[in-house]
Amino acid sequence: MKIFIVFGTRPEAIKMAPVVKAFRADPAFQTTVCVTGQHRSMLDQVLSLFDITPDIDLDIMKAQQTLTDVTVGTMTGLRDIFAADRPDAVLVHGDTTSAMAAAMAAFYEQVPVGHVEAGLRTGDLYAPWPEEMNRRVIDLMGRWLFAPTKQAAKALMNEGADPDHIFVTGNTVIDALLTVVGDIHAGGARKAELDAQFDFLDPEKKLIVVTGHRRENFDGGLERMCEALVRIARRGDTEIVYPVHLNANVQRAANAVLSDTEAVHLIEPQDYLPFVYLMDRAHLVISDSGGIQEEAPSLGKPVLVTRDVTERPEAIEAGTCRLVGTDIDRIVSETETLIDDQGEYARVSAIRNPFGDGTAAAQIVKAMKNAQ
Numbered sequence: 001m002k003i004f005i006v007f008g009t010r011p012e013a014i015k016m017a018p019v020v021k022a023f024r025a026d027p028a029f030q031t032t033v034c035v036t037g038q039h040r041s042m043l044d045q046v047l048s049l050f051d052i053t054p055d056i057d058l059d060i061m062k063a064q065q066t067l068t069d070v071t072v073g074t075m076t077g078l079r080d081i082f083a084a085d086r087p088d089a090v091l092v093h094g095d096t097t098s099a100m101a102a103a104m105a106a107f108y109e110q111v112p113v114g115h116v117e118a119g120l121r122t123g124d125l126y127a128p129w130p131e132e133m134n135r136r137v138i139d140l141m142g143r144w145l146f147a148p149t150k151q152a153a154k155a156l157m158n159e160g161a162d163p164d165h166i167f168v169t170g171n172t173v174i175d176a177l178l179t180v181v182g183d184i185h186a187g188g189a190r191k192a193e194l195d196a197q198f199d200f201l202d203p204e205k206k207l208i209v210v211t212g213h214r215r216e217n218f219d220g221g222l223e224r225m226c227e228a229l230v231r232i233a234r235r236g237d238t239e240i241v242y243p244v245h246l247n248a249n250v251q252r253a254a255n256a257v258l259s260d261t262e263a264v265h266l267i268e269p270q271d272y273l274p275f276v277y278l279m280d281r282a283h284l285v286i287s288d289s290g291g292i293q294e295e296a297p298s299l300g301k302p303v304l305v306t307r308d309v310t311e312r313p314e315a316i317e318a319g320t321c322r323l324v325g326t327d328i329d330r331i332v333s334e335t336e337t338l339i340d341d342q343g344e345y346a347r348v349s350a351i352r353n354p355f356g357d358g359t360a361a362a363q364i365v366k367a368m369k370n371a372q
């Protein structure tokens, strides 16, 4: 079976790496990896960590490109490739604009689409925008809908998807995370390098890892989160590490509020290996990221989610993640509870992650094999 796997951003690369490896290891499949290059530098470091060389690189990244540019670039690039190579299936991941455009290009060539991480919903088309629409559009076209949880599968069925097309596999991010954290825990040269890279961290202080980049927080939300971090840093018993996303809005907010605050380290976006190392060392995480809501609980780290809605209600229901929005007092008080109340911290960090056991990629390969 001829499979094309297409992705373009850092989180997609992290989540598709275990899938690429599993398909490439199985001789029943002829696997072609095609990257759109939507996040050039952030994508390449993930490919190198997982030792993946793409077969096709569309390299569509341009300065100041709009969502329309990404859509048109991806669709035009893939149209001729799909028409010439006639894959039996195209696999895309998640909810980015390049994933939606790749699925659409396949659909126009009447090539069946497989959607990894299908069925995530907030219920609000504009939160997050444009991701919620992208997810729904891809799911409508999907012949294989790989839902990470039963709840995601239920959302698909509620929208009328054919139950025979839905496979509950767990999330492939857990496969990727367990591989990387396993390497770190095994020690060796990489662990020593990471310890040296972060030797500025004070082991006596509780480490809080922060990220923030969602468009919905560009309108003052990021600044409020940063104000909350200033108050948390002033306690004296915490240390904050914040890899600041390259987006100009994010850089502006973080630098304006936090650049002079002692105990806050603003650092560049980290490669996946050091980022996993930081999450693993953290006491807790504050983030609006989707993937981190899935990863941190697997490492026993609570996440305060700086959003009003999430497409990952499983983590909220399980209690490992809490939606705190961007209200300063709320972020500070929830953080203080997790620092000061040891019983509550122990309870939250012991909750089992609801996103799978690290076998999602193998289950996806099995489902596709049965489809042959």
Ligand SMILES: CC(=O)N[C@H]1[C@@H](OP(=O)(O)OP(=O)(O)OC[C@H]2O[C@@H](n3ccc(=O)[nH]c3=O)[C@H](O)[C@@H]2O)O[C@H](CO)[C@@H](O)[C@@H]1O
Pocket: 009, 010, 011, 012, 014, 093, 094, 095, 096, 117, 128, 131, 173, 211, 213, 243, 268, 269, 270, 271, 272, 273, 275, 276, 288, 289, 290, 291, 292, 295
């Ligand atoms: C809210 C939302 O719509 N999120 C979507 C977004 O991901 P998401 O919001 O997860 O995107 P991020 O850019 O936060 O990436 C998260 C990933 O990058 C890693 N990381 C983070 C910071 C850093 O400095 N270095 C680093 O390697 C994290 O461990 C995680 O694996 O695109 C994903 C891919 O389609 C989808 O699955 C998500 O649903």
